[in-house]
Amino acid sequence: MSREHDLTRLSATTLASRIRDGDVTATEAVEAHLERIDDRDDEINAFVTVCDDEALAAAAEADRVLEGSEVQRATDSRAGSEATRETGESVGPLHGVPLALKDLGSEKAGVRHTYGSALFADHVSERTSAIVERLEAAGAIVIGKTNTPELGHKGTTDNELVGATASPIDTDLNAGGSSGGSAAALAAGLTPIATGSDAGGSLRIPAAACGVYGFKPTFGLVPDDGRPSAFGRELQHTTKGPMTRTVEDAALLLSLLDGPHPDDPNSVPVDVDYRGALERPIDDYRIGYSPDLDVFPVADDVGAVVDDAVAALADAGATVDEITVDHGYSMAELSEAAMPTYTTSVLESATVIEEAHGVDFQERADEVSDSLLAMLHVGEEHGADDVARSGIVRTGVYDAVQDVLADYDLLVTPTLSRADLGLHADLGAEAWEWPLTWPFNWTGHPVASAPAGLTERGHPVGLQLVGRRFADDDVLAASAALERERPWEHLYE
Template sequence: MDIAYTPATELAVRIRRGDLSPVDVVEYFLDRIERRDDEINAYVTVCDEKARTAAEAAERALLAGEEIGPLHGVPVAVKDLTNVAGVPTTFGSKLFADFVPEEDDIVVERLKDAGAIVIGKTNTPEFGRKPMTTNLLHGATANPWDPTRTAGGSSGGSAAALAAGLTPLATGGDAAGSLRVPASACGTASIMADFGRVPMESRPDGFVNTHPYTFSGSMARSVEDAALMLDVIGGPSDGDPFSLPERDDSYLGVTRRGVDHLDVAYSPDLGICEVSATVEGVVEEAVDDLGRAGASVDRIDGVFEEWETLHDALEVLLQDRYLGMYDNFVRDHDIDILDRREDVTEEVVSRVEKSLELDALDVRRAERVRTEAYDAMREVFADYDLLVAPTLGMFPFEKDTQPSEIGGVPIDPLHGWALTWPINLTGNPVVAVPAGFAEGLPVGLQIVGRWRDDETVVSAAAAYERVRPWEGSYPAD
């Protein structure tokens, strides 16, 4: 049975029909993880016994003719910033190496209720701090297309597990590109639906996820699979103050729509980012295919005006967020990051130290810049239904390194090579899909929509996938 790259939608149907056993499916993926993950390091915890027990229960439910959920028996990997009851959540940090939560986060709860089986926890940089997946506790996650290169981050373990055929579905989150960066680097798909569509119930601060806009999302090898997962994890929750009401239709249903009525703006660099000529060439071919699918596509000069001012606003908001995290750790866990700096990555220490120097005026000024960015996006969507752009400005680089330039132009080593983070300032829905491949490595495209119009983004991404399919484009074992 070779099901490593079988779509989750197909696995769910075959399990429901009795063509596949949940026990056999889970055992297959556990065996594949054991054989393949030493090189990739996508997983930090494999829930072998828990997964086997859940699979046996799923098998009994099928034999008994019980009512089952849409993901019954389908394995899912969970990013190690998300709690699974009885399984370590380390946040990629030595400080939490022994932390085991007692309750599931709401996303995991909904996945389990739909019948999905948690097969393991995936690697992330410490507290999701950077767009490369490496930390002092678990090491670096490799890109399955070239294990010497980065898988991106912060949901890099999830994306690498998908690309390597180590899971059919995975969870991720995104505050500056953490769903989209690894999707681009690994040749997979991710969906950031309307803000509030997937509740997070963050505690002790239920309002933190606007600083900047932070999304919980679905990750898969296809838009259709990610849409199926989004239907499961999305929906209202009174534990999230930003939670949206129930939708009338499903995301999986909107994947059947076309794009022949849509006006699309293509920005090759958002006006502020460096993009390599090779990456731009691959993305332009993908944009041409979007036009061939029926959309009307115009190239626009830019969206934003100045990289440094916009990025400074992002940094202030992230520092403000980390100040709250620092205080929470002291209050709730008796852990002072600055007293344990030998156990913490330099990037986290630096952000915490800078956060202690912030004042309220710094944050208000950042919010004014953010408002200007929001208005710039509104101007685009006054004339267009969608905005498309590259996800990354360069190919995945060597793991355990940081880039310093693109095409000879110096860049910021953390965010200067990604075109993702401005969208977290504005909060627009966005889907990341593969644009194609060059030099044996994936190139990504992001499709952005108006506020509260994520269904158009999902439907357009699925229509694009039909004219430019990447099914079958997987790394060699």
């Protein structure tokens, strides 16, 4: 195995440790991932922008910082100082580690930011998002921006700018969306960590489709300082979160991303011990397993893989009961209630962008995705009365989930109802039936999608783990137990 391939298989935690120890330089780490992008991204199409020169310059500076730390250590030692430090002690926990940013929300000043839209093919950010600032402060090096559907409006990644993104596990399949580029880049070894965002499953859908780990934190834990509107993520409880190949890396990123921010009116000062949850036994956990959230049409091959993954949680010591959620709604009623809030939130995003940049999506319809135009038209048809009525259904679902979590530490479900969505597939009217994710954007609970395994056809399946609000550490503890019981590293070979 080449050194380049060896480095791109490492977790972010391990890679950062090897950089601090001097076994690997930040430059070598960045070069290895850039080479991997050159080798594989033509087939996968994960990146919209690759920051070759900027990343290599940042890596060279990261190496100089570590060399300075080594010199200081040697100087202190010769002077007999009691302040002798281990090499790299003063650097951040992600020092020298490549980072991919979703090209929607995760802005970096001076880098192209397209929103997944051909209308913004040449747009360059003037600001850096709070979460990017926090990750860079921890030492991460931005290596590029990852593909997303236009404005993140759908659960598959395909747009008019660069086209569709494939799942590296099976390139005939779509990577899922809207954080599909980030998920595909992780699974293909193009980056060890990536950002995503989630308005209806946009972290979890692609995590399941690409066999990686995506974590939607409790609403408010990870700040969003989006401008010019700071209030555009409440209808769907939209949040940013980490995408990784390991649970340990996700816990590390959450520990760096969370915490209140003065520019986010929804951020909350809640202290969660993410990394401390990783070794926590789950012997005393009670887990409620809903195979279909009562009404979703889960395919038999997906259900079989999820059943096996749930059995692994029982093997890890948890008590698992198959349950119904008892929300009382049909699939049609849930879908009908989802339309006003989701399409209105997408219309709101387009309106904010129009105000900020003077770009009207509907006036330039020939450059805009048909599916986005259709969603904007639907959003315009819904009024305040439709949104209000959807809130009644939303409350019923929230109460039902809360009732389950009053008796159980976690609720687990499949992430997606099927695992065979083609690269250019258009789900149309079935779009709400595919992901079992969006009800938890209504409720705001923490949810992860962990790799559950592969179907007989070799298609990846995700297991969704839902925790009590602000009990994100419980989700991580169960995820880590699942990873120990059923390691998924082989998916990236």
